[in-house]
Amino acid sequence: MYYLGVVVTGVGVLFLCLGGIGLFRFPDVYNRVQAGTKCTTLGAFATIIGVGIMEPTWFWKTLIIALFILATNPISSHSLGRAAYKSGTELAEGSVVDMASEFEEYSEE
Amino acid sequence: MIIIATVTVFFMLGAALSVFFFKDLMNAVVASSLVSLTATVLFYLLQAPDVAMAEAAIGVALVTGIFVVAIRRTERYEK
Amino acid sequence: MSKVKSFFYLFSVLFLVWLGFTATFQLQELALGLTLSFLLSLIFYKTYVNIGFPPLGIKRFVFALIYIIVVFKEIIKANLDVAYRAVHPKIPINPGIVIIRTNLNGDVAKTVLANSITLTPGTFTLDVIGDRLLIHWINVESKSEEEATKLIGERFERYLRIIFA
Amino acid sequence: MNAITILFLSIICLGLFLSFLRMLSGPTAPDRAVAVDTMTTIIVATLVLVAFILERYIYLDVALVYSLISFVGLVALARFLEKGF
Secondary structure, eight states, rough: HHHHHHHHHHHHHHHHHHHHHHHOOOSSSSHHHHHHHHHHHHHHHHHHHHHHHEEEEGGGHHHHHHHHHHHHHHHHHHHHHHHHHHOOOOOTTTOOOOOGSSHHHTTTO | OOHHHHHHHHHHHHHHHHHHHSSSSHHHHHHHHHHHHHHHHHHHHHOOOOHHHHHIIIIIIIIHHHHHHHHHSSBOOOO | OOOOHHHHHHHHHHHHHHHHOOOOHHHHHHHHHHHHHHHHHHHHOOOOOOOOOOOHHHHHHHHHHHHHHHHHHHHHHHHHHHHHHHHHHTTOOOOOOEEOOOOSSSHHHHHHHHHHHHSSTTTTEEETTEEEEEEEEOOOOOSSSHHHHIIIIIHHHHHHHHHOO | OOHHHHHHHHHHHHHHHHHHHHHHHHHSSHHHHHHHHHHHHHHHHHHHHHHHHTOGGGGGGHHHHHHHHHHHHHHHHHHHHOOOO
16 A cells, blocks of 8 residues: 555656646746646645555545645636736747637727 | 755745846746745744744735735836 | 525535535534534525526436546546657647637536636636637647537536536 | 655656746746746645655645645736736
8 A cells, every 4th residue: 555655646746847847848828837737736636645545544634635736726727827818928939820819808909 | 855945945045036136026926925935835844834824824825915906006017 | 596595505515615624523613614604605695596506416426426537537638648748859739729619508517617628638728708618729630619619628518518407 | 754755855846946947037927927836736745745754644734724825826916917007
């Protein structure tokens, strides 16, 4: 059981590091939001659950923290992305399509 | 443990210096919230969880909110 | 939904959240939790009348469990995808912003759909206006609205349509 | 505190360092906010790991309170970034 927890924690820690690498390398805000929230969500989830597996009396509390992170991280990423779009941040150079001008709220700005 | 304490102290120094050098005050608010984040980690590593909790509540939510409201009422860019 | 029903719905949800966070069954903590959730649901139940929670049922519960498993599988696929794009030396991305349509009505259903889309391969929700969702896609495969709806939203909507029917 | 935990903490420090560089050099304000959000999530995971190393159950409460409060602060910051100045 202990070694299973070590493996799960190791996978989580690796994904946390990959989130940092993606945040550093991607070209514009939206891609950075993708890397910085997706990889760290799974990474934090796996790390915290792994600690709960290594120490079975802590499992309930760690499950609560992990579920809380899983519920709130998409909301904060969504609000940051919308703030970036409404404050006029440009897309990166290689972008294919931008259909947001079809929206009535966005077209007047 | 000593690894993460050392790295955190350097983050705190860099964030505090960058608060001084940013011309856009919104960036300065983000960096100052990073300073209080690292202060939370340092209190935690020195085994004072109650102080860490108070620092998190005051530094991240309250100070950031008050600074943002104040900047919105005045000017965003430093001359 | 009537007022009494929504009051009890909110009360039970708040009390379950309290039980989860404290994780004890001592009498004092239970009494404090009951008082707090009673007061909060007395103040806020008018807000939740408009939102409309789904009614309970066994079929919905089973489909909710299946939905959780599907979402977890998609989360793992999403992370492997984004991690591959992050460590690849050329950064093979093809980003863009597309619009998809949804048939769901009700704010709770749309919130769950938007959060699930945020957690799945290479897409995250920027905004929701009416029945259209604005989505940033890291690897655009089709520019038309119908195909994007089929590629992104359909795999969740067929479960959510049953759960929130 | 054995070799495995030292390895885990080193990998976490690499991720923290890269996102800190993005915080210093991000061209716009939303870039920096995204970097701070990422650092917050990484640090919540680190706090749970350190609580396991120190073997104190009560330290988990700090991670819970921290994730809750930073969520509120980031949403407030994003609301004010969105309105424009």
